[in-house]
Amino acid sequence: MDFKELASKYKTPLYVYDFNYIKERYEALKNAFYARKSLVCYAVKANSNLSVLKFLADLGAGFDCVSIGEVKRALMVGAKRYQIIFSGVGKSDEELKEALENEILLINVESFAELLRLEEIAKGLNLKARISIRVNPGVDAKTHPYISTGLNENKFGVDAQTAKKMYIHAKTSEFLEPTGIHFHIGSQLTSLSPIIDAAKIVSELLRELRALEIDIKFFDVGGGLGIIYNDEKEINLYDYAQGILGALKGQDVTIVCEPGRFIVGNAGYFVASVLYEKFNGKKRFVITDGAMNDLIRPSLYGAHHKIFAYGKDENLGTCDVVGPVCESGDFLAKDIKLPECESGDIIVVKGAGAYGFSMSSNYNTRNRAAEVCVLDGKDRLIRRRECFEDVVAPEIEFLESADARAK
């Protein structure tokens, strides 16, 4: 990809996504479960750009959503209602109501209190809510603590015994229909065994539920497949699929998975321009127009993304790559080797397609970056760069009324 040309055409900071790669990854995962009923529900939170969603919907993907906003995004691009799942530990009444009215496939319930609330809301609408319960299997996913979710000390899901009680309650309810069972133990997983351990625990519960004539049709194994940022090893998809099928021991269910990062992570590049280089007596800094508000993963998780200076290959000295935001925590990389840079050079951050733009903000009143896709060698803008007016719009009317009051 000619990042120099893209940067000059669309300006920087900029996100660039390789749609051919997205297709490849979606299909690889879908094919891993061939010959089995399966549904790949892309985790919208990883990258929720409407063009990304539309591209995946056209490939046949379903969607895993964690807010009604994400559900609406999925519906907006023509996703099929029966391929949309709504998860999350704290859904509001309005969100539950809207999800029910839209008749999506499943609402993933994460507590007894939520189950009762959903039942009330479904009763008010005279509808039957198709539910799945998120089981917290108490398994250590061995990933960054902020994105580890399968331990009982994490806020997610309910333990197996509580889940069983919830299913029994749901079976007797006129307004609830137990339909799926769910777990998700964490993100950026590079070891298969915790996923298989979790699948075995949840599969055992599935067997117990079936003995109680609770008919679960969907076995949702969550997302979490890790990608290569540096020298990690990805989980082999064949082993992944076989491991899950093995844990199910022949139980007839549709397997659902919710990959986010796996599909879009390595499809994305964050492109920034060098503003200055400086040496402060102790350390060399390459200052770019991209910052922590654009890509927060390095600052928030200490994540390492590979970075290169486009068109230059001699990596001479060690430096920190930093942005203009007024915090020492504002960096894209620390202590990496880069060639000597000058103003206008292009810096490319790899592995930025997942949790990059979707976690970006307007901190320091910075306009959020533009997004571009490249498909079959052709580039296209899929989100225009924000302008100052976009950022202040929700505040302006109040400023004017305060002005009027003061007069």
Ligand code: LLP
């Ligand atoms: N399903 C559920 C219930 C989830 O909570 C998540 C991610 C996924 C699926 C998708 O996980 P993935 O396949 O992308 O690993 N901001 C963090 C990642 C947070 C993940 C939150 N949940 C990061 O930048 O690493």
